[in-house]
Each structure stands twice: as structure tokens, then as C-alpha cells.
Amino acid sequence: MRVTIKDVANKAQVSPSTVSRVIAGNGRIGKDTILRVRQVLDELGYHPHHAAQGLAKRTTCTLGIILPRTPDDVFSNFFFPELIRGISTRASRSGFDILMATGSLAQEERESLTRMVRGGRVDGVVLLSSRLEDPLIRLLEEEQFPYVLIGRNDYSASTLSVDTDNIRAAYELTQHLIAQGNQRIGFVAGPANMIVNRDRLEGYRKAMEEAGYPVQNEWIIDGELLQQSGFRAISMLMELEDRPTALVVIDDGVCFGVLRGLGELGYHVPQDISLAAFNNIALSELSTPSLTSIDIGTYQLGYTAAHQLLLLLAGEEKAKSRFIIPHRLVVRESSLRK
Amino acid sequence: MRVTIKDVANKAQVSPSTVSRVIAGNGRIGKDTILRVRQVLDELGYHPHHAAQGLAKRTTCTLGIILPRTPDDVFSNFFFPELIRGISTRASRSGFDILMATGSLAQEERESLTRMVRGGRVDGVVLLSSRLEDPLIRLLEEEQFPYVLIGRNDYSASTLSVDTDNIRAAYELTQHLIAQGNQRIGFVAGPANMIVNRDRLEGYRKAMEEAGYPVQNEWIIDGELLQQSGFRAISMLMELEDRPTALVVIDDGVCFGVLRGLGELGYHVPQDISLAAFNNIALSELSTPSLTSIDIGTYQLGYTAAHQLLLLLAGEEKAKSRFIIPHRLVVRESSLRK
């Protein structure tokens, strides 16, 4: 049978309340009592029963995460573990655990979140989302439930969020390609309804405009690169009269697909065309050619998100609601024109 | 304020116990009462408070997972999300959630698990581990806590585990290379203390022996391929008089490193040397050359693990304790000698 606070109390010859207070570290307890209780405490290997504690204290010491659905958001897969690690590390530093839910369907996803929130399973939620219209955000707003967004939304400025400055990042990435002598630069986009996609496109456009280089519409292609349709798009792009000499790609994972597609068409990177992408996943360094990428500080993103959420839960006055994690351009072979 | 069972009871003009029984679906309740309560139930959007329910029922409807530590187990990173998805999908089908913990240090990892188990936070644990001597397994055994192992151990045959037949898989993979005309085949290994490593090595050896081809010790190298030392090992291997014409690589992620290393040394795959690996991560298909790999059915692995654990928790008699998920050889460019 599990060892309860009562067992400890009996063995230490005090009342349960005293034990509780010793653990909490508040309340006025005699010095020797504290020592005695502590002794028994780890003699018995006591751990408070979480549910009971939660019930009494009205708090769960748990953060919720919704794992993004696969078909919707394939590429977050590649950096997801790193993100989790950031969140989890910060959380456990405050004694918080992570409750995770998935749903293959939007419906299930919503239900999971509802159960978490209405069921009082978590104190706050980390939402990994950058869809323009996110029903989960709406849900949390309606419930007025504490949450932090990794990414950004356009609902309300007061939403606590942690993000990369994607516009800036894309701007710099494009500038890098320009500095390498590219004038015609294309863009391989992700799902249109993701804000991150919109932002990166914007940064790219800005850099091109500033440099005085026109952007052709045909240079912007859809990056469902894990599918056949992606290959077709790439192939059409390369057949253009004035085809780009470089591409900005929405994500490293997608970039792998682009690289593959180009290879099959007989093109070499970076000799025939340069590539530069985002997220700097672990394998980007190991591909041939290695991928130039924007490192978005994935771990840091998760860590900070958890940190800010915990501050919010602790009732700290939040100075601002939006936090930008610095990114870093990592130049590798795929963009270095010989 | 949260809506409690009492609120529902009041509004439906019944006692809380009746509401509870309506929800549980047991107990003798009048037909019209049920209808009335149901009505109020979703009118108010009631969700039972998880902690309270857990306290009363002595169950948490939660499964625990320990996320493997990074430095220890880098490459599980690549298929981890998929595994989680499998676990989570099965779990949520039974109304279970997933509690996840990390620890960067072995110490923290242990503490997380202890908190989970002793704190009554979870009903069972899914352990992703294949270290030979795993302190976490020991902990769970001591506590006699229900768990399922993804991988296998050598402690006790009664441990519930779900695994790939790694010996067999490695055997087949090696046979494939042999069928391609390779006689001298090397092996790029992972951390020596992982059972999966040992098993795959064994399968490889068996296939070689059966074919009557000798295995040189120098052909078996350590695959810390994300490090410098890995490159050195590869380079030394390739300088051997009787260097292998093919390599079995412990993991796709590592294989990316090998591929990279070989490329830097001026070798081409598969022309100069063939490569074949394990796990079939998403990007294996997209690299150039694409990677021949054993698909271990990652999702299925997670799903089955959760399934068996839930059966165990439900008190079902378990017919056997070890479940093997079928693997599948996926032949791609890296092993096809032209």
C-alpha cells in the first residue's frame, strides 16, 4: 500500500498537518520536530499523492502540450523533440510535469484540449501553433485559460507568445543569398495558412525589394515536397526561361525534398542553384551538400515559453507579452556559390 | 468557477451520486432521470475534475513516458515523435493521457520517474530503453509498478515488452547486401551498452557466417558519427587493404553521418561502397542517395506498447509478455550496386 502522510505522522509522533507543514516549509514548526519529520520522511520514501495534493491546493503542477497533427504539420516533427526538451527542462525546474495530447483529427485534438482544461488536468497550456485560424486558441481564449503560444497569432496582442522574428530571419537569409551574387531568387513555401509561412515570405520579399530585384510569381512554389506534386513544381520552376539561381525554402525537411528533386532532374547544388532554409535540424549539417539554415534556437524557444507561462501562473506581472528568441544564420555548402 | 458535479445535481434536481452514476453508466437509474441529467450535463459543459476522480477511484488514467536523454540517445530523436504518436493514439482511445518527463542527468531522470510512480501520477509507464543496465527498469521492478518496455532487457522474462526482432532484421539487411554481391561487409555500431546494438551486430554476424564470409574486427567501427571521432574511424576504415564494399549502419541518422564522411573523403555511394541502415526515418527517402533501411514500424511499436500496457492495467490475463512488431526491408539507392 502506498505510504500516506498519515503513516509519516504516526511514525514521527505528530499530526498530519504538522507533516504537511514541514514539507511545505511554511508554518511555525519546532526545530527538532522538523528534523524528526524529515528523518521519517525519507526513511519511508514518502511522496505526496499528486491527485490529493492537487485537489486540496487547487493546482496540478502540470503543463499541457498539444502535439501537432501529422498531416497538418509534418515538419515540426523534426524539431519537436528538441522543443519538448526545452519546455520540459524549464518545467521540471519548477516541479512541473508535462501532459501531452494528440489527436489525428481536429475534432480529437479539440476534445483532448477540452479534457485537459475543463478537467482541471493542467494549470496552463503551451500551444505550438501558427495556423492563422486556430480553433484551439479560440477555445483557450473562451475559457480564459492561461497559455503561451509558440509562434504568433493575430487575435489579440495580449496573448503571451514566444516566437522567432521570422520576417527578419527570412530577410537575412535572402540577403545572404543576394550577397552570394544571386539576383533571381525563388521561394518554396509551406502550407498557406501558417503564419510562419506568411512571415518568411514577407521577409524574403522585403529583401528582394530592397535590393531592387523583382520577384516573379512563378518563383514562389508550394512546398508539398514530400509528395509528387512537389516534384512537378520544382521541375516546372527549373524549366523557366529566367529561372531562379537560388531558393529560400520554408523548412529544412522540405529542403531535403527540394534537394532530392533537383538531383533527380540532374541539377547540382549549389553549382546550378543555391538553397537556404529554416530551422537547422540536426541532419542539415550531415546532408551533402550541407544545408545553409536559420537556426531558430528550438530548445530556447521551448524553454522560454515554459518560463513565461510559469511566471504567468505564479502571478508575476508580465512586462510584455511577446518574446523573440534570437535566430542565427548558419552558412553551409548549399548556398555557397563557388 | 469550475462547474462541479454538485452544480449539475442541483440543476437536474438529483443528488450528486445519481449524476456520478449516470456518467459512469452503471447503477440503476430511471430512464427519464438519465435523460434529464444528460441534458444538464452538456448544457453546463461538465467535465469531471480529474484529481478528484483520481483520488476517489484510485486511478489516474494517465500513462507515463520518460523521454530519453539527449547525449545518451541522440538518434531516438528522429523517430520519437512517431513513437509518441502511436502511444498517444492508443492511449487516448481508452481515455488515457500521456505524462512526459525528461531529465538531462541520470539523476533527474530517476527523480522524475520516482515522482510519477510514488506520487501516484500515472497508472503505468512506457519505458523507451534498451540500455543493458537500466536503473529505471530496476526502479520500476522494485516498486512492482506496471510498465511496458519498448526494446528488451535481460532482467526477467516476465517483463512486458514490445520490440523489433533486431537480430532477424540485421540478418536480413546483411543478406540483402550479400545478395547485391558484397562479400566484405562492415558494421557501424552505436553505443555499446544498448541491447539493440548488440542484437543488430549479432544478426549481421550470423548472416556473414552463414554466407561463409569472414568478418574482420577492423570492419566494425564505432558510430559516434555526429562527432569528429566518427570521421576518423570512417577514414581509417576506407584505407584498409581489404576494405568493405558495404556497411550495415546502426541507424539512419548515423548513416547520414557516414554518408557525409564518405563524401568528404571522395567516395561515392553506392558505387564505391554500399550502405544500409535501420529505422527508416522520414528523411531517409529524401537523401541522395536515398537510404536502404529497415522500417521498424515505429508508430506500431508505440501503439502496441500502449495497447499491451492498457490490457495489463485492465487486468487482462496476458498470454505472453514479449511482442514483436514486424519489420520491413526498404531497398533504396544506397545499397543498389549498379
Add this chain to the structure above:
DNA sequence: TCCCTTTGTGCAAGCGCTTGCTCACCTGAT
């Protein structure tokens, strides 16, 4: 010496839910 603080501890209520038991009522067979 008396009274007012301060200090250390226990009592008991309550967090939201489940469940064994009791009890009132309604059948239908005798």
C-alpha cells in the same frame, strides 16, 4: 505575580468525486 505575546501543534473542514448501504416505493404473486 499577572497578563499579554509569541511559538508550536492539533482539530476539523473541505477540495470534487465515488460507492456501499439504506430506504422508500412500486410491482405482481399469493
Add this chain to the structure above:
DNA sequence: ATCAGGTGAGCAAGCGCTTGCACAAAGGGA
């Protein structure tokens, strides 16, 4: 008309913990 048995619902205890409040003992100033 009577009563056994079935049916529908509520009472109250209890899950393991926290915490406001009461209270006893000890200390200190007048």
C-alpha cells in the same frame, strides 16, 4: 389485503492532502 422482490435514488463516508482557527505552553515585561 399482504408481502417478497425488484427498482430508483439519496446519505454519508472516505480517497490523501491543505489550511484557518483554536489552543496549550512558554517567555517576557510591568
